[in-house]
Each structure stands twice: as structure tokens, then as C-alpha cells.
């Protein structure tokens with residue numbers, strides 16, 4: 001058996017069912033070995049989409065996403081998707097073909113040092129120099145990708161190694177991912193003490209809760225402690241969006257109630273979040289009166305940006321269980337819920353469809369088996385603000401990297417990982433064209449993905465910043481010569497419709513929810529659309545603009 | 551401020567670049583570096599002095615997450 005076939009067997013042995021990729025010279029031995037294998041290979045139309053689809057697959061299923069590309073341009077095209085997985089801690093194994101070892105280091109055709117190029121954005125990487133390393137490398141790659149704080153792992157395989165006769169090397173079994181150890185007992189005791197003596201506690205929840213499988217523990221903690229909860233973009237859904245104690249997302253486009261609660265709190269319980277600048281606003285003014293309990297599986301996150309009073313490094317579930325004590329005053333709860341009740345929907349736009357209200361209407365009709373992916377921009381923030389998610393994995397958004405072009409490939413990955421679920425991609429007219437070629441993949445596999453394309457004929461979020469912070473000097477944000485998206489979709493064989501007015505929304509949503517196959521809904525928005533609230537750069541989170549003061 | 555660190559690292563593909571690259575990226579500038587084989591086979595000892603305004607412990611925690619780093623200590 002050639003090493004390339006051994007790699008295919010090893011992937012099967014790891015339980016891989018679907019992988020996303022694109023062939024080429026240096027990876028030919030692997031593609032040869034794929035013929036007749038149990039693996040389902042999805043041919044994307046750009047390698048970036050392979051990595052982003054693997055990311056979507058991983059988030060939707062909780063399993064490791066796998067993508068494949070050839071050397072050189074194939075490998076460099078993966079990089080954005082690998083970085084996306086790195087910054088959002090998504091378990092992924094990326095396999096790249098490499099030029100033969102004899103040619104490495106000679107600037108051979110399609111030679112790129114992808115091992116070196118990806119060092120800053122991988123959890124780990126392997127360059128396979130001999131076939132007998134392969135079984136161990138594959139098993140390690142999957143274990144490293146999914147253990148602790150997950151992340152992407154690169155496996156670079158030179159073509160001559162792939163072609164070596166490897167005989168019948170024994171495959172390594174899937175390695176058990178050890179649960180993180182519980183946090184230090186004394187630290188837990190100190191945390192309980194802080195909790196018992198606080199008046200205005202807030203739980204600040206990030207993506208780490210969902211990844212640790214700690215959703216039930218979080219909900220039990222909230223129910224018994226009565227502590228109000230704010231989430232980061234990636235924490236959305238960890239607490240049920242309909243829970244009265246859920247104050248919504250904090251940060252730059254966070255809710256007023258969430259930001260004010262954090263700013264006024266005297267104890268911040270951070271669970272699986274990392275004090276990212278989009279969440280904290282100006283860091284030195286973030287939660288200025290709060291002590292901090294920081295629970296995270298990653299020791300390097302503790303004290304990275306904000307000093308904690310107690311660090312709970314290890315299994316978040318154990319921390320949540322230990323802290324499930326009634327805490328904070330009723331006056332505080334009332335104050336937080338009062339701010340929440342005072343939240344208003346943003347003013348209606350002058351023309352076109354009201355996107356926030358469309359998303360509210362969609363949200364009211366969603367079940368807990370509908371995944372929503374987004375691209376990056378105003379529409380992404382509207383999804384975060386207006387769709388109530390019941391589980392964190394139902395919301396697929398590129399948080400750390402903010403990758404325009406994420407939405408469609410992620411939806412493809414999610415749909416292939418969860419064939420029975422409904423998957424809706426919410427996109428913007430700018431982002432959509434970054435991976436529009438994947439409509440061909442949707443078509444080929446008849447994936448019933450629904451696309452809500454919000455078209456404001458602008459790079460909306462950038463336009464908004466130019467309006468507000470660059471004195472309306474608009475620079476390269478006009479997309480008013482967009483193609484006719486309905487015809488674009490139809491050219492790919494995907495049914496499509498366009499809506500221009502709010503009264504057309506219910507019928508469009510009927511189709512989004514009920515059509516058995518794929519569908520693109522081209523939604524026309526006002527070209528001056530704004531996303532509120534907004535915390536301006538270098539301001540603290542209580543200095544929100546809401547559009548009314550303009 | 552300068553910090554001294556001593557690491558035990560696996561002698562594998564790219565390990566030195568990985569360690570030094572991470573240090574630079576995280577805001578620690580290596581000013582003195584020495585690596586030598588450890589008595590244990592497959593292991594190297596890496597001593598480095600870095601300059602940074604950030605604390606040594608934060609770098610040590612980042613480095614200890616690397617798969618090929620077996621041990622990190624901040625030398626007082």
C-alpha cells in the first residue's frame with residue numbers, strides 16, 4: 001500500500017466521513033487513493049472554501065473538519081480558512097500536498113513553505129518526511145486539533161513520501177481526548193467567596209462554554225445563581241436567547257443592557273471568553289469596578305489582557321458547578337432587567353426591507369435544529385443582535401478573523417455535517433461575492449441551503465465607519481453596480497427571488513423555511529443602512545451611539 | 551525589561567522557528583539565544599533572553615502550549 005492510501009485509511013480510521021478539497025499535482029497520490037474509499041470528498045471551487053467549509057462542518061457537528069489542497073497556490077488559498085479556525089478555536093486538520101523532498105528548498109514549481117507560512121495560525125503542524133510517521137502523525141493531528149482549546153493542525157505531505165510503498169503499517173486508533181482537569185480547589189473556594197460577597201455580578205460568557213460542552217452547566221448555574229448573563233459573539237446561544245436573565249451580546253455592537261450591566265458590575269465571572277477588544281471596548285475602562293473571576297481551559301488567556309482576581313484554569317464545567325450559588329441582590333437583577341426592557345428596535349430604514357425586523361420575524365419561526373451562518377459586516381451584527389439562538393453551535397459566525405466569504409462555505413459544511421438540519425446563510429452583497437463560486441457546490445450536491453442576501457449596494461459596515469468617523473469621505477465602498485443576484489443564482493441552477501419591501505417578507509420567509517431545495521432570497525436594503533448600537537473606537541462600552549442622537 | 555527563559559524542547563521539524571516566532575509575535579524580542587542537545591535523546595535545551603514590556607510569565611504560558619515544548623521555566 002502506498003503512503004497516500006495509508007493516509008486515506010488513517011482518515012477513515014479516525015472516523016472522518018466528509019472532507020473538502022481541491023486536487024493538483026503534488027496531492028495527486030492522495031486523490032488517486034481516494035478512488036473507492038469510504039470518504040466523501042466534496043470538490044469546492046476555491047481552496048479557501050474548503051477550509052471554511054471544514055470549519056462550518058466542525059462547528060455544526062463538534063467533530064474535526066478536514067480539508068485538502070495541493071502545494072503552492074492550493075495551500076496558500078487555504079491559509080485564510082486555517083487562520084479563521086485558529087482565531088475561533090475550531091478543530092480542523094488541513095492536509096496539503098508538497099513538492100518531493102528532493103526538490104524542497106529549491107523554489108520548485110508550486111513550492112511554498114506552507115509549514116512556515118502557517119506557523120502563526122496553527123495549533124500544531126507536521127511535515128511528513130517518511131511514510132512510517134504517517135499513522136502516528138494522523139492520530140496526533142486529530143487529537144491535538146480537538147483537545148483542550150481546539151484549533152487547526154496542518155499535515156504537509158511531500159509527493160515522494162506519498163508515493164512510497166508503505167506496506168501494511170498499523171494504523172493508530174482514535175485517541176481519546178482527555179477532559180481538561182478541574183481547576184484548583186483553593187481557587188474555587190476563593191471564587192465562591194467573591195461570589196457570596198458581591199452585589200452586582202455578571203456572567204460574561206464566550207465560545208469556550210459551548211466548546212467545553214458546558215451549556216447545561218451554564219444554564220444550571222444561571223438558574224440557581226440568578227446572575228445576569230452577557231455573551232460574546234461566539235458565546236451567543238450558550239444561554240438560551242429567550243432566558244429573561246440573558247442580556248444579549250456585549251461589546252462594540254452589543255446591547256445597551258449587556259454593556260451597562262458589565263460596566264456597573266462589581267464581579268465579572270468570565271467563562272470561556274478572552275477579553276477581545278471588540279467585546280471590551282477601551283480596555284482600561286472595561287468593567288471598571290469589577291473584580292474578575294476568569295474560568296478558561298487555556299492558561300495563557302488568564303491575565304493576558306485583564307488581571308483576574310481568581311483564575312480557574314481547567315474544565316469550565318467544574319467551575320460552573322462549584323459556583324452555582326445564589327448571588328447578587330434582587331435590586332441588581334431588577335436594574336438589569338429594567339435596562340433590557342428599555343431596549344428599542346432601531347429606527348426603520350428610509351427605503352427597502354427592514355433587515356433587523358426581518359431577522360426578528362425569522363427568529364420567531366426558528367426551531368432548535370436550524371443553523372444560521374453569516375458573513376461579515378452589518379448583517380452579521382444584525383444576526384447576532386436579533387436572532388435568538390437556543391444553542392451556541394446553531395450560530396456560525398467568523399468572530400476572531402472576521403472573514404468576509406465565510407457564510408456560504410460554512411453553510412455548505414454545516415449542511416453536509418448535519419444533512420437533516422435546516423441551514424440558512426445570511427450574507428451581504430460584498431461578502432457574498434468573495435465565495436460566490438460555491439453556488440456550484442451547493443448545486444452539485446443539491447444542498448438545501450437557503451441564502452438571505454442583504455443587498456445595501458455598499459460595503460455597509462465600512463461605509464458606516466466612513467460616515468461616522470471619516471467625515472463622510474466615502475472611499476471604495478460603493479457596490480451600486482452589483483450583478484443581478486437572482487440571475488447569478490439562476491445561472492448556477494439555484495432558484496432565487498427578490499424582495500424590495502417589508503410586506504414581501506412573510507412570503508419569502510415561508511419559502512426559506514419550507515422549500516425543500518436551495519434558495520437565494522435577494523433582499524434589497526437602504527443604501528444608507530446603519531447598524532446600532534455602536535461603541536466608537538477607543539471609547540468605553542457605556543459610550544454607545546444609537547443613531548437617535550444624530 | 552529583559553527576561554531569561556529556559557526551555558526543554560523536542561528536536562523536531564521547525565521547533566526553533568516555532569518557539570522564536572511565537573516569542574516575537576507575542577511581543578518579546580529575543581536578544582540572546584542558545585540551543586544545545588540535552589542528555590535525553592531527541593530533546594534540546596533552549597536558553598533565551600528576551601526584551602519586552604510584557605511579563606515573562608505570559609510568554610512562558612504561551613510557550614508551554616506548544617506541542618513541542620516539554621518544559622518552560624522563567625529564570626529569575
Ligand SMILES: Cc1ncc(C[n+]2csc(CCOP(=O)(O)OP(=O)(O)O)c2C)c(N)n1
Pocket residue numbers: 375376377378379380402403404405427428429430431432454456458459460461462
Ligand atoms: C476578507 C475581508 N476583507 C475585508 C474586510 C473588511 N470589512 C469588514 S465588513 C466589510 C463590509 C462588508 O460588506 P457586506 O458584505 O456587503 O456587508 P454589510 O456590512 O453591507 O452588511 C468589510 C469590507 C473583511 N472583514 N474581510
